[in-house]
Amino acid sequence: MNKSQVLIKRLCAYLHYLRQLPPEVTTVSATAIAYELGYGDVQVRKDLAAVAGGGGRPKTGYPVRMLTSQLVRYLGFDRKTEAVIVGAGRLGMALYEYGGFSEYGIEIVAAFDKDPEKCDASKGVYPYGCLADFCGKENIEIGIITVPAEQAQPVCDLLTGCGVRSIWNFSAAYLRHSESVTVFNENMAASLAALLINKSE
Amino acid sequence: MNKSQVLIKRLCAYLHYLRQLPPEVTTVSATAIAYELGYGDVQVRKDLAAVAGGGGRPKTGYPVRMLTSQLVRYLGFDRKTEAVIVGAGRLGMALYEYGGFSEYGIEIVAAFDKDPEKCDASKGVYPYGCLADFCGKENIEIGIITVPAEQAQPVCDLLTGCGVRSIWNFSAAYLRHSESVTVFNENMAASLAALLINKSE
DNA sequence: TACATATCGATATGTTTTTATCGATATACC
């Protein structure tokens, strides 16, 4: 099954929208979702067709509870996935303390940093030297790299060696990596720039 | 001229790649860029055709300096754009102190927060009450919202009223906004989830 | 100089993604 990035982003948006609806709302139409989120109604209906497979009824829409759990299952968010952060600077800690990942089945279980000053076991921040050991014991699937660019490559290598499957790279470095891991480069600046450009047209 | 998000992201990646090349490298081929960045060579060539319009030569490629400045001009990064951050928490400050935006012609000139504890004029963090005044005086085009979801809507309204044209929303709130501003919702969790899903297939 | 080759640029083809159209149907209202 081929799920494209954009489709997944939309499905996540639907899911988030459904979850913040007040509990007394029991059904929701594709038209309403589309209006709230700024998509086309046909697109929403088509996206949901793959997920809910005919669960919608004319005039009322889809049952909220059922659609929610279908989305969760479809996206695989019922399976919990563990992640670690490498680099406990501002960005790393911001992500660490941000609670929003749990909504998508992801839990960040620890952070690591080379700087002993930043380490604090009571906050879940451990020395970089413990990273390999930790990942070996726990079943860590995701590594989030928030270290400076020049330190990113060895971190990537270490994570790969520990069995991490996916890497979310916030550094500006190009990471050489084996086929066995997926690396996603998050370029915040480029994201903002992209927003801006579409604006000015 | 219609530039899609994905195209802009690729062009930004090319630009970043060109900039980190050592200065002794004077020409670069589409094939090389494609290999380094993991795209197809034909795609890179096609993207660059729109930007460099025939500046490449067989066997050698494109002149790095010229291609760089053509990309900058094409993407509009020669024009400086000013941004403010509202919400000086960890994420807000991480973005504030991250230097990478200047590469794309964007400068974050101030941060604002309701909490007096977080304000510190020497660091460029001012009280929330000063926001409207500041945006009125300076020509601020971008507002970056990093406040909790329940406080995001009034911030959006205020920014809109101050003439901000684009809003980058990191909160989980759905922002009601006028036609005159473009709102881009950054859902970090969904980004990570999208990475993960494509992985498992 | 002749030749091999890396690369470009253009055109053509294929694929994915989005949008439009339309008949069918459950619900609400008279």
Added chain:
DNA sequence: GGTATATCGATAAAAACATATCGATATGTA
């Protein structure tokens, strides 16, 4: 019960996007 309407689901059309192919042309080498 009959009728109007919001909505679905399916199919078709259009648009956007990516990939493949191929001749032309600088450059380096024999």
